[in-house]
Amino acid sequence: MTGHHQTLALALFSAFVAVTLGITTWVSRNRQGSEEEFYAGGRLFSPMENGFAIAGDYMSAASFLGVAGLIALFGYDGLLYVVGFLVAWLVVLFLVAELVRNCGRFTLADVVAARMSERPVRIAAGTSSVTVSVLYLVAQMVGAGSLVALLLGNTGEAAQAWAVIGVGALMVIYVSLGGMRATTWIQIVKAVLLLCGTIALTVLVLVRFHGDFDRLLLTAAERSGHGAAFLAPGLKYGGDWTARLDFISLGLALVLGTAGLPHILSRFYTVPTARAARRSTVWAIGLIGGFYLMTIVLGFGAAAILGPETVRGSNVSGNTAVPLLALDLGGGADSTGGTVLFAFVAAIAFATILAVVAGITLASSASVAHDLYASLRPSGAKARSEVAVARIAAVGIGVIAIALGLLARDLNVAFLVGLAFAVAASANLPVLLYSLFWRGFTTRGAVWAVYGGLVPALVLVVLSPVVSGSPESLFPGVDFQYFPLQNPGVVSIPLGFLAGWLGTVTSAEIADEAKHAETEVRSLTGAGAV
Amino acid sequence: MQSSNGRARGGGDGSERSGEHHHGRGPQFVEAPGEVRYEDPWYDELASGWGEQGTTAPAGSHGAEVPTARRQREDGAVAAAQVYLEVQRSAAFQEVRSRYRRFVGPACAGFLLWYVGYVVTATAAPGFMARPVVGAVNVALIAGLGQFLTTFLLTWAYARHARLRRDRAALELRWDTQELTRGARSGAS
Numbered sequence: 001m002t003g004h005h006q007t008l009a010l011a012l013f014s015a016f017v018a019v020t021l022g023i024t025t026w027v028s029r030n031r032q033g034s035e036e037e038f039y040a041g042g043r044l045f046s047p048m049e050n051g052f053a054i055a056g057d058y059m060s061a062a063s064f065l066g067v068a069g070l071i072a073l074f075g076y077d078g079l080l081y082v083v084g085f086l087v088a089w090l091v092v093l094f095l096v097a098e099l100v101r102n103c104g105r106f107t108l109a110d111v112v113a114a115r116m117s118e119r120p121v122r123i124a125a126g127t128s129s130v131t132v133s134v135l136y137l138v139a140q141m142v143g144a145g146s147l148v149a150l151l152l153g154n155t156g157e158a159a160q161a162w163a164v165i166g167v168g169a170l171m172v173i174y175v176s177l178g179g180m181r182a183t184t185w186i187q188i189v190k191a192v193l194l195l196c197g198t199i200a201l202t203v204l205v206l207v208r209f210h211g212d213f214d215r216l217l218l219t220a221a222e223r224s225g226h227g228a229a230f231l232a233p234g235l236k237y238g239g240d241w242t243a244r245l246d247f248i249s250l251g252l253a254l255v256l257g258t259a260g261l262p263h264i265l266s267r268f269y270t271v272p273t274a275r276a277a278r279r280s281t282v283w284a285i286g287l288i289g290g291f292y293l294m295t296i297v298l299g300f301g302a303a304a305i306l307g308p309e310t311v312r313g314s315n316v317s318g319n320t321a322v323p324l325l326a327l328d329l330g331g332g333a334d335s336t337g338g339t340v341l342f343a344f345v346a347a348i349a350f351a352t353i354l355a356v357v358a359g360i361t362l363a364s365s366a367s368v369a370h371d372l373y374a375s376l377r378p379s380g381a382k383a384r385s386e387v388a389v390a391r392i393a394a395v396g397i398g399v400i401a402i403a404l405g406l407l408a409r410d411l412n413v414a415f416l417v418g419l420a421f422a423v424a425a426s427a428n429l430p431v432l433l434y435s436l437f438w439r440g441f442t443t444r445g446a447v448w449a450v451y452g453g454l455v456p457a458l459v460l461v462v463l464s465p466v467v468s469g470s471p472e473s474l475f476p477g478v479d480f481q482y483f484p485l486q487n488p489g490v491v492s493i494p495l496g497f498l499a500g501w502l503g504t505v506t507s508a509e510i511a512d513e514a515k516h517a518e519t520e521v522r523s524l525t526g527a528g529a530v
Numbered sequence: 531m532q533s534s535n536g537r538a539r540g541g542g543d544g545s546e547r548s549g550e551h552h553h554g555r556g557p558q559f560v561e562a563p564g565e566v567r568y569e570d571p572w573y574d575e576l577a578s579g580w581g582e583q584g585t586t587a588p589a590g591s592h593g594a595e596v597p598t599a600r601r602q603r604e605d606g607a608v609a610a611a612q613v614y615l616e617v618q619r620s621a622a623f624q625e626v627r628s629r630y631r632r633f634v635g636p637a638c639a640g641f642l643l644w645y646v647g648y649v650v651t652a653t654a655a656p657g658f659m660a661r662p663v664v665g666a667v668n669v670a671l672i673a674g675l676g677q678f679l680t681t682f683l684l685t686w687a688y689a690r691h692a693r694l695r696r697d698r699a700a701l702e703l704r705w706d707t708q709e710l711t712r713g714a715r716s717g718a719s
Contacts, residue, residue, distance in 0.1 A: 076670055080652050083677045087645045090684055094634045098692075217666035232660030232670050233652040244653040251649040255642070278692060285685045289678055514611040517618040524626055525700045527617075527707035 008343035009151060013350045016193070017170065020354075023185045024178035033179075033387040036530075039106040039366045040269040041180035043530075047276045049188060051283020054267050056187030057359040058085075058258075058284070059194060059291055061143055061352045062417055067292070068325075069318025071299020072311045075220070075230035077237050078299055080247075082292050084254030089288065091259040093281045099436050099523040101268045101277035105530055107363075108265050108428055109371040112435045115515045116443040119375045124450035126371030128427035129262040131454060132420050133364035134400065136261075137357060139416035141167060141405030144353045150320050151346040157409075164405040167350075171357045172398035175365065176391040180270060183358045190348075190355035195291060197348045201322070201341075202294040204329040205301035213297075220303035230303070246485045250418050253489030257421030260428030263363035274526050298322055305329075317414070323349075357401070361394050368393035411474055415466045418487045419457070426453030426492035430500045436523055438504075440511045445504030452499020453492055460488035609714035617707050626699045633691050637684055644680060648673055 036042060045053070063085065071078030104110035109125035141164050148163035174182050209216045221230040229235065237247035258264060268277040302311060302321040305328055314320040326345040330338035369390035431449040434441045460483045461467065467474050469481030485491075504511075522528055617623050652659055652670065659670035 076674070079671075079674045080649070083648070083674055084645070086681055087641065087677060090641050090681055091638070093685060093688060094638055214665040214667065217671075221666065228660065228662070228668075231666060231668055232656055234656035234660075237653060238656060247653050248646075248649055251645070255645060275692075275697060278689060282685055282689050285681065289682060293678060514615055518611065518614040520627070521614050521617045521623060521703075521707060524630060525617075525623070525703040525707060527704045528711065 005151075005339055005342050005346070008339060009346035012343055012347035016189070016347060016351045017354075020174065020182075020186045020189060023189070024174055024182035027181040027185060028178050033391075035106065035370070035387055037181070038179035038387045038390055039266065039362075039370065041184050043270055043272050045184060045270045045280075047271060047279035048283055049184070050267060050271050050276070050280035051287060052191045053184045053187040053270070054264065054280060054284035055287040055291070056189075056191030056194070056355050057263055057267060058288060058356075059191070059352065060140065060356045060417075061147060061349050062139075062414075063292070063295065064194065064198075064352055065147075065319045065322055065349060066317070066414075067295050068299040068302060069311065069315070069321040070236070071296060072302035072306070072321040073308055073318040074236035075224060075226065075300075075303065076233050077235050079296055080233055080237065081250075082295065084251045085258070086285070086289050086292055088255045088258035089281065089285045091256060092264065093278065093285065095433060095436070096259045096265070097268050097277045097281045098274035100265055100432070101271070101274045102523045102526045102529045103436070103519060104265075104269065106266065106269055106366050106370050108260075108262060108432060109367070111519075112431055112446050115435055115441070115512065115519050116446050121443060121446050122371040122375040124447045125428070125431065126367045126375070128423065128450050128454045129367040129371070130364050130397075131458075132260070132424045132428065133262055133360045133367070134397070134404070135416050135423060136263075136420040137360050137364070137397070137401045138404045138408060139414070139420065140353055140357050140360070141401050142408050142411070142416075144350070144357075145405065145409050146319070147349055147353065150315055151323060151349065160409055161406055164409065165402055167353060167357060168398050168402035168405065170354055171361050172395050174354075174358045175361045175394040175398075179387075180266075180362060183355075183362050184270060186358055187355045190351045191287065193348050194352055195287065197345055198291055198294045198298070201301075201326060201329060201345070202297045205297055205305070205325070208301070208305065208329070216297070216300055216304055220300040223307045224303055225308070242484045245490065246487055249422075249485050249487040249490035252493060253418060253422035253425050253487055256425035256429050256493060257489075258424075260424035260432065261421075262367060262424075262428070263359040266363045266366060267359075274529070298325060301325060361397055361401070364397050365390045365393040368397070415461075415486055418489075419461055422487055422489040422492060423454060423457045425489060426457045426496040427451075428453075429493075430496040434500050434504075435519065439513070439516050440504060441500070441516075442504050442507045442509045442511050444507035444509065445500045445502075448503030449496055449500025452503070453496025456495045457488045457492035460485075460492060464488070607715075610711045613707065613710040613714050617703065617710070620703075622699060623703055626696055626703060629691075629695050629699075633688065633695075637688065641680060641684055645677065648677060 063082070067078055067082050069078075070081060100108075100111055103114060107125070108129055109122045112125055113121045144167040145160035145164045148159055174186060205216070206213075209219070217231060221227055224230040226235060237243060268280070271277050271280055299321070302325045306321070306324055310324065311318050311321045314324055323342055323345045326341040327333055327338045330336075330341035332338050369386050373389045373393075374386065427450050430453055431446050434445065434449060463481060463483040464486055465473060465481050465484070466486050467481070468476075469479040470476065473481075483491075651673070656670075659668065659673065661669045663669060663672060
């Protein structure tokens with residue numbers, strides 16, 4: 001990679017930062033810091049705007065660069081992985097989006113606390129939301145560091161560290177100054193840029209093969225060296241039965257976890273009605289589905305045009321497949337077209353990370369201020385002060401994310417994304433579904449459902465091969481590995497549901513029928529929704 | 531029209547916040563359903579604040595004219611809670627709920643089984659998935675793209691079902707419930 005790529009990529013990325021900072025300043029002019037403004041952007045976004053923002057919140061650099069690389073190296077198994085990310089949206093659309101919009105105000109805990117004894121439920125749901133967010137955030141921050149090394153060719157420690165600090169500082173500025181409005185617009189701009197880039201590359205790949213998808217697949221299979229096996233499952237997730245069960249666990253976590261991600265749930269509060277929430281989800285499904293379909297073409301295109309040796313030679317996990325493909329499609333390393341396309345893709349990847357981390361930071365600062373702070377200090381929390389707390393929380397979370405991102409810089413943290421989904425599916429989804437649909441659900445059931453999913457998920461990961469006991473572990477020197485799977489979902493998700501049920505049937509408290517009626521009527525009609 | 535931000539949950543007056551006031555006061559939907567397009571009773575997409583104010587129904591008096599809104603002369607929150615129980619037991623609400631559940635239940639079971647079956651087959655029986663169908667396309671590719679297709683189809687079917695079978699009844703229930711809770715609260719104060 002020559003200096004031209006770097007300079008142009010940095011210039012494009014700086015332009016993105018300048019534009020988004022301008023948006024942040026513009027949207028926060030004359031705004032009073034009400035909670036409605038800060039957490040929900042005034043609830044006045046249109047379904048289409050929110051649909052783009054959801055897509056921008058959800059499509060991370062891991063899906064843009066990682067999935068395409070996975071397909072380029074392992075063929076069909078990359079496709080197998082990506083399906084879960086899309087199907088998950090049906091859970092969101094059917095069971096969560098409208099009902100949560102109708103019942104809640106800013107966070108997941110609002111929905112649950114409406115029926116229950118407020119304090120313990122808020123503390124539990126707030127804790128699990130912050131845990132999910134921090135796990136996801138650290139994965140993104142480490143990703144930002146390695147992205148700099150990959151795309152700018154500067155593998156120095158200092159460059160990576162500055163990338164992590166820079167991304168962290170920018171996200172704190174966006175969130176604490178601009179709140180939900182700024183975050184939403186950044187996500188919209190990013191989603192549009194990402195889709196434009198993906199469409200351009202997909203068209204170029206298809207043009208290269210004269211629109212013959214069959215030929216693209218055959219060429220990819222032939223160049224991969226695996227032949228027909230490249231187009232069938234098994235190259236990555238095929239191994240022994242532990243590895244296969246591990247993938248099933250990951251698939252379950254992906255499908256059930258999306259509906260429990262705090263930064264996705266908080267997006268539904270930015271539209272005025274449940275109907276708008278539904279329509280934004282429909283938009284998001286269309287955009288995300290289209291994006292993943294194009295990613296599949298890019299992955300097979302990279303395998304067919306570049307070949308796996310080139311991809312693997314640049315980065316072992318295949319994360320540079322798309323930028324390298326852009327370079328080739330633009331006309332090669334020394335051409336203007338190649339340079340421009342490469343720089344464009346690199347800038348989009350940075351923008352992607354920035355938009356995703358801003359969304360997560362905002363959602364977790366809302367959990368800290370609205371759930372944890374408000375519950376732990378009930379007397380001093382007035383409307384104004386809660387937003388102030390949220391701004392400070394955003395700074396605090398930013399500092400924590402930067403620190404953890406720097407500490408984990410050299411570690412393989414790819415499992416953190418799967419873990420964040422598993423924790424969301426184990427701790428957040430059971431309590432949410434029980435509150436919305438189970439008449440007899442009680443406070444103890446709610447608290448047990450959260451901790452009964454959260455604690456097993458985290459403990460199982462600590463006892464898993466990702467932490468100890470194998471050469472690729474975080475701590476290869478020690479061995480306290482007792483759980484064979486990398487993703488705890490297949491065990492911890494049922495445990496979360498079981499704990500919620502157990503807590504409910506063992507509690508002396510009888511569920512308040514009137515409050516259940518209120519939740520049910522409000523969730524399905526929107527009566528009394530803010 | 532502005533309710534306080536500190537309130538945890540708005541009872542009857544919550545409707546007047548945010549996007550809804552584009553439509554004028556809610557009860558007019560009960561009074562004059564002809565004002566709105568049939569497919570689109572919650573016409574709300576201009577929420578970002580520009581244009582289309584013309585679709586707003588003319589503002590007028592409200593409240594007392596709502597036929598279904600009965601006044602409760604009981605004690606504040608208790609009366610409001612009673613309203614929700616009453617609405618929950620009403621035939622109109624049960625109809626909306628069963629329509630929702632009759633669609634979402636089977637659809638959820640269907641797509642979850644289809645997804646889990648797909649993942650389990652891909653991991654447990656890769657040989658079957660590798661079976662060629664047409665050219666380079668094998669069973670696995672068809673199943674994978676089939677997941678995309680069913681997701682899009684179910685999304686479309688759900689949105690259509692909700693728009694045609696639920697939205698209208700839910701909206702009427704919403705205004706009625708809010709009128710009732712408002713009545714219950716003001717009756718107490």
